[in-house]
Amino acid sequence: MKRAQLIGFSVALGAAVLAYYVASSFVRPPPAPVTVEKTVNSTEVLVAASDIPVGQIVNEGSFRWIAWPSEAVSASYVTKQGGGVAMMHNLSGSVARSPMLAGEPITTQKLIKAGQGGVLAAILPQGMRAISTKIKAETAAGSLILPNDHVDVILIRQVRNRSNQEESVADTLFRNVRVMAIGQQIETKEGKKAADGSATTATLELTPRQAEMMALANAMGEITLSLRSVADLSTDPARAGSLNLDKPKNNSVRIVRYGAKSRVYGVN
Template identity: 30%
Template sequence: MRRSSIIMLIAAVALGLIAVLFARTFLGNAGDAGGGRSAAAVRTVPTVVAAADINFGEKITPDKVKVVDWPANTLPQGSFQRLEELTMGAGRTAMRPIVANEILTEKSLATGANRLSTAQLLGPQMRAISVPLNEVSGVAGLIFPGDRVDVFMTRQPDEAMPYSELLAQGARVLAVGVDMNVGKEKPELVKSATIEVTPLQAQKIALAVTVGQLSMALRHFTDESRVRLQTAQVMDLNDGTITRLVRKPNSGGSAPSGPSGPPAGGNSGQAPIGPGVVVMRGTSNGMTSSFESVIGK
């Protein structure tokens, strides 16, 4: 009886070992087969990538690029499959900083190695025009290539009050000064900026430069909204509250400028002399609705 128990125990252990070996072998073969099917399902194609960091304006040379196998279904549009496409003929130049192992595309490169031109950055049917800047109108040098800006014109004509107009919204900055590098990191005060606009906007800006002063307002690069603005004048600077302005004393017998009230003492033939107060009551939208002039005694 004791011997039979020992035999049964040995047989059970042997069967357990056989089952473990069988399961390991079967699962391993199944995994290898599945991995082979997965590998076969992913198709790769030769793709040109940067072998090292490429700076803005550098010519693409054989030592700066290499070919790797890249999954075909994740390949970006405009990529290259052969080194000769980049290094032969006129050659190509980097239009922006390119990091190592990044896929090179047509949009990141300019054809021809002689010089870089802003024209290659323009979209179809768009124009490039330069706008004069100073420290204030250029947002203290914080405008960089690739930013989006709104363009305003401020004018002070002789026949009317000063006013401001919106000329363009969301215009893309192509260059600041002579720098087109979108990888530019340090702010710099420049005398001009080149922006991308429509032909009509270019016409308006060209005229505005001759009659007024242009300013730029920096906006978020993802903001593509279009805000409808009216012509802003001095009277529109009020936020809706009542404003009192002290009139300058009248001298030389000339009539005071601006709105006037009834003359003092009932004398309608002579303009009042002395200081006064102009009361402006604004509406909720900031537009002046009424004027009141109180002449000081």
Template identity: 35%
Template structure:
């Protein structure tokens, strides 16, 4: 074979090998790029949406909203975008217009505490707002916030039938919703690095019926008031929510003798004649004031 032919064959083999290596390198590079593109998720904008149905007058808690990815082509200027707003700032706002679960929340749908129309938006139709005085003790050390449920306890002095001054407490109202409370939290950490502590205000505003509003006005003139915080789970043993309809019936009371064995017991029927009335299986007790000499 001529030398020229041998050289051409060798050059062809070298070119073929180089072409194969180049093609293999390109295929490997494309495969790596595609894998990287698949593994790297596409970034999307997150907006604040309602985690559940938010009705008019609802006082917002942190669990009522969440961040959710939203298509850029469907973004609206009124949406609250992650990175541009702090979600925590909307805790305690009240819902002005209803928001469906999964629907983006806008500032126009909420009313901030202290803003004009806040209480009017928070009030349930037919209900009233009434304000009561509190302090560090009666306000549960500042750990009661808008949306919580409380019982109202009255502490006062009573003169018994023998002329002795006695002290008693009564649960005069139950299951009242807190609309506003002038408690403030100092966001700056303390010098020792501990978490900030609430600073208790002097008033709490409650949502009540018109009749209970009248009664609370009388209660505040009789004695001092204490708020008793209720569990969000209600009072049922199975953990389901109890009915949140305000109840103005007195559920319980405590005399000073009930907490101190040094004081004489109080007999509320001492000056009464008790009559048991039986009507078949139904037995009722009637009390009549004792007449002089009895």
């Protein structure tokens, strides 16, 4: 082999080796990730195994245990280390007072034992009363009012004017009242856009004083429910409309209509 050919072959071989190393540097796999294990203190907490609607009777299959960060465990949670297994057995057969989502921690405040009251009594807030009134499609927003909606309560009654002729008068009794049930329905079903059209009663959440006045209004005339916007829940917290229920010294109601005071109705 001639010397020139030998030199050319050597140069080509060296260039090939150099190209190989350069190419290898570009396709080199990334370094393997380094896994660092960190120990987190956790506590076994009792949670809902699946969605639990209001009024459902729960059993042990309705619950499961999951690891929960210890610093995030509330005192109201049921924990396995704190005698939770026995507590889970005791809670079996209870009725759900409020809806719970799958994975939500179980608390005794959300459940009530059977025999301690019905479902409606279980979801009724402390100190409040549930009272029903007759409804029909034209007095309940076309049967579009659902449980947990808020309404104004309007009384329509007949009175005699100065000419001794009867006329219809409408008075707003209460504002921003929560509807607890429509007929036997106490919870809105998923995807349901209207209440049962055949329902003839609406159950309202009222204070004891309001419940007395509601009973009186049921005997005085026809009740109409005016549906309120959900935006009013935060902007209008008033529970009583034209009736002042915060003054125990006055047991009568005076209705102001068209700027003139009407007769006084006793509520005792």
